[in-house]
Amino acid sequence: MGISIAICELDSDESLCKEGKLNILKARLEDVSEYRRCADYDEVISADDAKREMGDEWEAFLKRNRLGSERENFLLSKMKNEEDIKRLRELAYREYSGWIDLNCLSPEEAKTVRELAGEDNLLNEWNVIPMDETNAICKRCAMSxxxxxxxxxxxxxxxxxxxxxxxxxxxxxxxxxxxxxxxGRKLSPEEAKQLSEECKVLREKLPEEGKSPVRRYSGVVDRLETVADLCASKGVRLYFL
Structure with a gap:
């Protein structure tokens, strides 16, 4: 296990991800029964039902949809043949993922669902951006x-x-x-200033500890000072996890 250095990037309006991270798209609940009209689901059909419906076409069905015969059920969304999908849809059942589209709800309902879900079960706009795009955004962000x-x-x-x-x-x-x-305590921008000063002390004192600590920890001290200076200058908190 290791320790990471992180900042509260949403403290700053300069964070290029802030708008996306604050735009909550979905929330996940264990029980979606009250919100099924806005809940994500997969259309699933059991292999037995599909086999009965397809009859003598079963092997051809598996081949044209690139499905394995060992499966107990199939997702309609994974099938390749549109005619087969139409044919089997009435036999399919809905399997809910637990995710609820907040934009489909009234503001009051959305607030309730978010509170029920909790912070760890929310999906924001930033979460759905492809990684190569988020990496490119991070590279040009002042908080990076x-x-x-x-x-x-x-x-x-x-x-x-x-x-x-x-x-x-x-x-x-x-x-x-x-x-x-x-x-998980957050350090204030004022404490970040203190951290920066400590890094200057450590950079001076590390040689007294020997060559190995200098090699091992000089880079760490540099990173700590960099993040501390950023947080102090931008009014952003930092923490370790």
Whole structure:
């Protein structure tokens, strides 16, 4: 297990992903019975029902739809032949995924569903953008502090010796990084300024710890200082996870 450095990118209007991340498209519930009209579903047909309907055409049906005979059921959306889909649709049943389209609901219903789902069961506009596009957006974003790779970067393993070294030189924030990763507490922009100062101290003191710590932790200190300076200048919080 390792520890990562992250920022609260939505604290800044300069974040190119902010609008997309705040635009919640769907929410997931265990029970969609009250919202079926707006719930996502797959049309599924059992292999037995399909086989009975197709009769002597069964093998040809499997071949033209590129389906395996060992399957217990089939998704109509995965079938290739439109005539077969039309023929089997009346025999299919709906299998709900739990995702509900919030745009299909009234504002009051959407608010209720979001609250029932919780933050971990929401799908936003940013989530559905292809990865190559999000990577390109991140590269040109002011909040992308990790050399254009995004707003989350690597700190190191849980057993990193850097916090212990930091404690030796009274660099309290760096010393507490393992604890911060456990609690998820967000550091304020003011604390980011302190973190930046601690990085300057550590850069000066690391050579006193020997060549190995310099090689191992100089890059980590650089990353910490970069993200700390960004957060301090932009008024953005940061955290470890």
């Amino acid at each position: 502090w990790d050399k254009g790779r995004g707003c989350i970067g690597n700190f190191g393993p849980n057993n990193s010796l850097l916090p212990g070294i930091a404690d030796k030189y009274e660099c309290s924030i760096v010393a507490s990084i393992p604890e911060l990763a456990e609690t």
